[in-house]
Amino acid sequence: MRIKVSPEIICAPATPEGYSALAVIRVSGKGSFDLIERIMSLKTGRLRGTRRKLGIISENGEVIDEVIAFSWPAGRSYTGEEMVEITCHGVPEIVRRIMDVLLRHGAEKADKGEFTRRAFMSGKLNAIQIMALASIWNEGRETGNISGRFNRECEEFIVLIEKAKELLEGDIEFGESHLDSERTVIIKELSSLLKASEILVQRAGSIEAGQKVFLMGPFNSGKSTLFNILTGGKALVSDIPGTTRDGTRRNIEIRGRKIILCDTAGTGGKGLDLQASKAVLDEILEFDKVVWLSQDGKEKPPEELSRKSPEILEVASKCDLNPDSKQTFGDHSEIRKLSSVTGEGIPLIEEWISTSPGNMSLAGAVDRIVKHILKAEEFVIGDEFGIASEHLNEAEREIRSVLGKGENLTLSVERALSSMCVGK
């Protein structure tokens, strides 16, 4: 079985999201050399062969970044195809903009693992190598998933896109017999879709700027100690309950991700303390994260907090003081144990904090989704329903790729119909 390698060019960031010294974007497929030469304004043929070239990638005359391109000819690269690796500076915004330029020049965003799939298809990787990679992927799959709530938001958004699509398709197929559904109705639906996309935009924006993580819990549960460990700095710590009244916050980086870590006043106080903890509750947005600490995990997060439904990690703190807690909470997977003295549980918390909701291209994807919906609206107004439908499909594809879901775009005409009254 020899599978033909496809001609299209794929590209994807090869380094994890976040701030780092360098980031690498991989490009593979026949024509990659020409493409990169074009966007780096290199002379034709400069990348032919195994080469290394310095150049600038710009967009409408504005320089995005100075980059180095490494090239490998077909047959001698990882994928077995013409391949280029662009090394740029490790700033998410830069990576995103370079990706945008690549996509605009006709490259396709690679599916997860597509480089390896191509390597396999062109016979560059043997089975054992692939198996080894597979186990790495499988591990990655467990932790690389986007957060449950964001997941849900995306799912809800897909439902809205489908609703708009059904309306549009219904009007294309049955507009003649169904006079109720006119373009004003469709445009209204698209506007509400656009409104709904705001939550995605907000989410993507917050990730760009750094995510807020609040440390909360009753008095003296060890919030500030944890804050100090995570920031490596010195917040005021003592054993007297209520030492931290004004929340302190610091921009930190955990595992390459920008985080705004907020220490807060203990809950359950009165007067000033109560006001302080109320202020924190008001500030928490629904896509922020909260680490809820309580000694040995005895106290549950208050209802007001759960209602705002941020992601909450419950932590049983000071577990070194109570060795029995192992039996109590040992099999309770929801509650993580922490000891600031022994350092138990710190890596886990760091990982949870730094796992981003969304992937590398989230901001870019959200940006494109909004653009596609605007285009769809424009083309409904401009009497091109067929094109409008293509843009809605693209929007759906983008959001599905954010979710890591496969294409499932075959619109159920039948479903569209069940909500309409049509026919002879």
Added chain:
Amino acid sequence: MNISDNIFDVIVVGGGHAGIEAVLAAERMGCSVMLITAKYSRIGEMSCNPAIGGIAKGTLVREIDSLDGSMGKAADATRLHFRMLNRRKGPAVWGPRVQSDAAAYSLFQRKNLAKKGICIIQDEVTALEGHTEKPEGIRCRKNGVIYGRTVVLAVGTFLRGRLFRGQSKWRGGRIGDIAADNLEEDIRRRLFHVERFKTGTPARIVRASVDTSDLSIQESEKIDFRFSLDRSDLPIKHEICYLAKTNRNTMMAAKEYLHLSPLLAGRIDGIGPRYCPSYEDKVVKFPEREQHNIYVEPMGHRSRMFYLNGLSSSLPEEAQEKMVRTLPGFKKAVIADYGYAVEYSFIHYTEITDALRLRRTENVFVAGQMCGTSGYEEAAAQGLLAGANAARVVKGVQQLTPSRSNSYLGVMIDDIVSKGTDEPYRLFSSRAENRLYIRQDNADRRLYEFGRSLGVLSERKLLQLEVNINEAAEIEKILKKSIIDGCKAVLWCRRPGAEAERLVELIPMLSSFSRDTIFSVILDEKYSGYIKRSMKRDESRRRASSVNLSNITSYMEINEICWEAREMLEKAKPHTLADAEKIPGIRPTDLEGLLLYLAGKRSTWNSSI
């Protein structure tokens, strides 16, 4: 000469829209053919609405014409009223539709068959003759056995057809026609998987009894539209259609008799088309809606009959009368023929190949409602393909099927043979992934290659198509070189409202070309970006379908995929990676795992050699 002494190349059973195209296609391919019909006078009958075309359907008619079929010509010659549906929603989704003179249509087709010298006999087919693997022909009630190398079955709703109206039920393929009970029994005896569908038709009203002054008028568009590339002069006859709206009283009248509906009372088991419901279905499904559009269409030029598009019903006569008379202008309406429902058998999709052959036979083909579809256009297109493939069996060459990426015919065939359908299948434009490419204006260019390799084109048609293709290529060449307002002409084409006449003014060099072809090329340019993208996706789909999974005996032991996916795959047993991709719930990572698993297997195979 006795017909039973003869062996025909292709025997076509059924003289409807599918049968006509089948027999003509086989004849064009040089086969000796024969058509068997229950009633000669009802060849090419429009059993339901007197119209051809619509969204996607109109495009399909143009595809039929590009494959040298007859439907487009017949529709052109007998049209009374034309509208381009979706006129204001962009040329990508335009759907040409004509009202036809039903009687003239049938007559045109009968003359057409006579002109080609097609042998037609009037008889009832009772069985296939011989072994199921390779029947030798068919058995008829009057003429006995007729031998044929191949058989095309296109019997529409006749297969154990049962008609219903109110509480009465009787045998029949359609009102005034017999039901093919024996043939159905024979098919069941041969263990073909058969299921039941139902459909219905509205009442026909005596025209003189309707006061049309109360109705709003639906004028025909005043352009000389043709489905066919044959542009001979035709005597154009016009008719006006009307629009009536149902009201509260119509609904009340239907409600009063709902308990007598054969469908709702459970006397019909077959599933009806959701998009083409009877009026009582609508009343049940949309109880809050009093107003439904009813199009009042004359059955022919100066016909004495109106067709009530939208008021299909199988309620008892009394109920239909009451319902009709609630419409404005219909107070004194007289019903000439009452509406009824028909339930019929069709063959399950798993029995049918993508060349429309019955999988377990070498030489029996099916088309039209027998494959579970509905609609004249769908039937005709399938008939053409079935007839051509039957002829290819006779010639001993490979059977062909069009790709779903460049024609509605391909989309439809792929849909019905790979997914099946749980209600009578109708073509929709949204079923096509490549909708901006599969348009009504470029059917000639899209279908040329397929038609040529199928071998179904006459010399004349071949020439016609080639002229168009060359013309389009030349227009494109000029367009690519031209500049308009300092901009590339191809970019001008993307502007809203870009049309042929205006382009000719700007580029006088184009004035000698056909405006239709110019417009078609403009649209190619306009949609080119989108078309390219969807072609790319198509390519990746095609690639995925080249990975064969049929060697996998059990998915449950594939460690590379998650349990859930294993179960889903085990149940669905996909043939190719593309099929696996279509299974709801299967994620890209699961597909990757599958590939890894295959890679592992491949290397063991290699090392064992």
